[in-house]
Amino acid sequence: MAQARELMKGSTDSLLLYLLSQQPMYGYQIIKELERKSQGYFRFKEGTLYPALHRLEKSGLLLGKWQLLPGGRQRRYYHITDKGRYILLEKKHQWQDFLVAMNLVLQPTNT
Amino acid sequence: MVTELNRYLDSVRDNLRLDLSSEQEVTSELETHIDERLHELRQAGLSEEEAASTCVKLLGSAKLVARQIYEAHSQGTWRQALLASMPHLLFGLLFALNWWQGIGWLSGTLVLVLAMAVYGWWHGKPAWLFPWLGYSLVPVVVAGLMLLYLPKGWSWVTILLYIPLALWLLYRVTVQTIKRDWLYSSLMLFPVPIILGWFLAVQLEGRFPEFSAERLRDLAPWIGLSFLALAVTAATFIRLRQRWLKVAVLFISGLLTLIMTACYAGGRLGLPAFLLLILILLSLFLTPALLERKIRYCKQSDQ
Numbered sequence: 140m141a142q143a144r145e146l147m148k149g150s151t152d153s154l155l156l157y158l159l160s161q162q163p164m165y166g167y168q169i170i171k172e173l174e175r176k177s178q179g180y181f182r183f184k185e186g187t188l189y190p191a192l193h194r195l196e197k198s199g200l201l202l203g204k205w206q207l208l209p210g211g212r213q214r215r216y217y218h219i220t221d222k223g224r225y226i227l228l229e230k231k232h233q234w235q236d237f238l239v240a241m242n243l244v245l246q247p248t249n250t
Numbered sequence: 251m252v253t254e255l256n257r258y259l260d261s262v263r264d265n266l267r268l269d270l271s272s273e274q275e276v277t278s279e280l281e282t283h284i285d286e287r288l289h290e291l292r293q294a295g296l297s298e299e300e301a302a303s304t305c306v307k308l309l310g311s312a313k314l315v316a317r318q319i320y321e322a323h324s325q326g327t328w329r330q331a332l333l334a335s336m337p338h339l340l341f342g343l344l345f346a347l348n349w350w351q352g353i354g355w356l357s358g359t360l361v362l363v364l365a366m367a368v369y370g371w372w373h374g375k376p377a378w379l380f381p382w383l384g385y386s387l388v389p390v391v392v393a394g395l396m397l398l399y400l401p402k403g404w405s406w407v408t409i410l411l412y413i414p415l416a417l418w419l420l421y422r423v424t425v426q427t428i429k430r431d432w433l434y435s436s437l438m439l440f441p442v443p444i445i446l447g448w449f450l451a452v453q454l455e456g457r458f459p460e461f462s463a464e465r466l467r468d469l470a471p472w473i474g475l476s477f478l479a480l481a482v483t484a485a486t487f488i489r490l491r492q493r494w495l496k497v498a499v500l501f502i503s504g505l506l507t508l509i510m511t512a513c514y515a516g517g518r519l520g521l522p523a524f525l526l527l528i529l530i531l532l533s534l535f536l537t538p539a540l541l542e543r544k545i546r547y548c549k550q551s552d553q
Contacts, residue, residue: 166279167286184310185287186262189279190318197322215279 151191152200153234154181156219156227159201165214166192192217200226254302255284258312264546265316267431268323269374276319284309317493324496326377326488333378334488337363337385338441338481346474348467360389375430377437381484383423384438390416428542433496435538437487440504441480442534443527444511448473450523451515472514479507497535504531 158164158172166188173181195201200223203215219227259277266273284305291301309315326334340359349355367386370379394416397408427435452466466473483503490496508527512519519527 165282167283184308184315185283186280186309186312186315187318189276189283190315190322193276193319193322197325212282212285213278214282215275 150234151183152195153227153230155191155195156200156223156230159217159219160224160227163204163216163218165206165216169217195223199223254299254306255288258306258309259284261312262316262319265313265320267320267433269376269430271374272323280309280315320493321491324493325491328489330376330378331485331488334381334437335481335485337366337381338477338484341385342474342477342481345466345470345477348470350466351463363388375427375434377434377488380427380434380438381441383427384441387420387423390419424538425541425545428538428545432538432542433493433500435541436497436500436535437484439534439538440483440500440531441477443504443530444476444480444507446530447508447511447515447519447523447527448476451511451518453518469514472510476507476511479503479510483507501531501535504534 154173155169158169158176164172166185169192170185170188192201192203196203196217200220202218202220204218205213206216207213259280262280263273263277266276268276287305287308288301291304292298296304340362344350344355344359363382363385366382367379370376370382394408394412397412400407424435424439427438448469451469452462480503483499486499486503487496490499505528508524508531512524
C-alpha cells in the first residue's frame, strides 16, 4: 500500500485533471469517484486532496466555484480550465511514453 | 459537530496562517466534506462518536493538511512581490540620490507609505502590506529622534509620554500582525537592525545624537545598496512557498546586509555594536514566534 501511495504522489495531478475533465466535481465526490474508478486502489488521506486542488487552482489549471444547495448548504465545485486540459493532454502523452518504456523493460519477450 | 471534529477544524485554522477570506473558504470546504462523510458513516451504522473518530482518521493530520494548503496559497504573484519590495526601493532611492534632504521627497514618500499601509490594513492584510507597515512606523522613530534634541530638563517628555506611547503603538501593531502570521512581523521589522546600523555609522564620534550630513552623503550609495538588498529579500519572501525557506531567506539576508553595513561603515560600527545588532535581528524572529505561541495558549485557555 505504501508503494502504491508513492506511485500516486507523482500522478495525483493527472488523476484529478482527468476526473474533472469528465465533469465538474466537489472534493468528496472526487474521492468517491476515484475509489470507484480504480476499484478501491486509489485511496489517500482525504484531507490531503484539498491542498492538491488548491495548488492546481492557483496554477490556473482548475477553477473552484461555490454552489448553493437546497437547504442552504454550499459545495465548492472544481472546473477544469483550458490550460488544465492542455496540461492533461501533455501528461497523458508522458504517461503513455512511460508505460511503453516500462513494458519494454519489464516484458522484453513481448517486443 | 462533535468536539473531536471541532478540535480538528480549530487545529487546521490555527496552522493555516492565511488571510481571513481564504481561511473561511478552506474551513467551509472541509466542513462540507466532514458533513458528507459523517452522514455516510452514520448510515453505515456507526455511532456519533465512532463516525467522528473515523472521519478524523480518514482526513489525516490536521497540521499536515494546513501546511500543504498554506504552501498552495503562500506563493504571491510577481505583482505582489514588486509591491512588497517598493517601500525598500523608495527609501533606497531617497538615500542613494540624496533626496532625503528635500522635504518634498521625504514627506511625499511618508504620505505614500502611510496611505499604502492604511489601504492594505483595511483590505484583508495581504502579504505585501507588511514592509509598508514597517516603514509607516518611521514617523514614530523620527519623533523619538527629535526628542533627543530637546533642551536638557525636558527629558521627562520622553520618559513619561513618548516611550510608553511608542512602545504601546509598536506592541499593538506587532500583536495584530502576529495574529495574521508571526512571520509577517519579522518581515515588517527585519530592516530595523540595518537602519539602526547606518544610524550609528553616521554619528559624530563621542557626540551622540549628532550626525554628520557629510558622512551620510559619503555612505549614501552603500545605504541605497542595502535597501536594494532588503527589496530583493522582500520580493523573494513573497515568491517562496515553503515556510522554512521564507524564514531562512529573511534571516540570512538580514545577516549579510548587516555584515555589509559593518564593512562600509568604515570602523564606526565596532564589534559590540555589531553583536548587539545581530542580537536584535535574532530577537525579531524569536519574539514574534514566542508571542504567537503565547497568544494561542491564552486563546485556548479562554475556550
